[in-house]
Amino acid sequence: MKHYIFILVTGLFTFLTFSSFQPQKQELFLLNVEVRNLRNNEGTVVFALYNRKDAFPDEHYEKHFKKVVGKIENGNASAIFKDLPEGKYAVNILHDEDNDGRIKKGHILPKEGIGFSNYQSIGIGNKPKFSKASFNLESNLKIKVKIIYM
Numbered sequence: 001m002k003h004y005i006f007i008l009v010t011g012l013f014t015f016l017t018f019s020s021f022q023p024q025k026q027e028l029f030l031l032n033v034e035v036r037n038l039r040n041n042e043g044t045v046v047f048a049l050y051n052r053k054d055a056f057p058d059e060h061y062e063k064h065f066k067k068v069v070g071k072i073e074n075g076n077a078s079a080i081f082k083d084l085p086e087g088k089y090a091v092n093i094l095h096d097e098d099n100d101g102r103i104k105k106g107h108i109l110p111k112e113g114i115g116f117s118n119y120q121s122i123g124i125g126n127k128p129k130f131s132k133a134s135f136n137l138e139s140n141l142k143i144k145v146k147i148i149y150m
Contacts, residue, residue: 031081032142033091035115038075039149043097045070047079050090053130057092057116059103065089069096090133091117093145106150113147120146 033047048064050056055063068079072095094103095113104111116128117135135143 026085028083028085029137030140031084031089031137032078032140033081033093033117034076034078034142034144035093035095035147036076036144038072038077038095038113038147040097041072041075043072043095043099045072045077045079046094046096046101047081048092048094049081049084050092050130051087053134056090056130056133057128061092061094061101064092084137086138087136088134089117089137090130090135091115091143091145092128092133093147095147095149109150111150113149115145115147117143117145119148122148 031049035045038045046061047068047070048058048061049066049068050058050063051065052063055065058064061067066081066084068081070077070079093115096102097112098104103114114122116122116133118133119126119128122128135141
């Protein structure tokens with residue numbers, strides 16, 4: 001009888017000890033990104049999300065963490081990024097008026113609208129950088145990004 005009690009107590013102790021070391025599930029969040037006042041309803045809006053400074057800015061939209069293409073309605077568009085772990089992110093947006101997935105350029109400047117999180121304007125002295133465009137995602141978040149037309 002003592003042997004069974006010893007086995008039962010040992011088993012219970014082992015179960016409680018190792019069950020408390022189960023890895024915690026990482027909480028995941030939503031990011032809702034909105035753009036307003038697009039100059040027309042032509043094409044689509046490409047929303048690219050980045051989580052590494054060496055990938056941003058990404059003129060060809062190839063180094064993104066996640067990408068969503070949104071429809072334009074009444075000069076507005078939005079995208080929802082789901083299942084994001086806590087971390088630092090930046091958003092790069094293109095109003096892709098001709099739906100080719102690339103920034104249409106003139107001689108130097110883009111002909112289509114572009115936008116970056118935390119930027120109201122861009123220029124020679126205000127080039128997009130991950131350090132300025134990034135934000136911490138620690139809960140569900142909704143942001144608005146301004147589209148800039150040159």
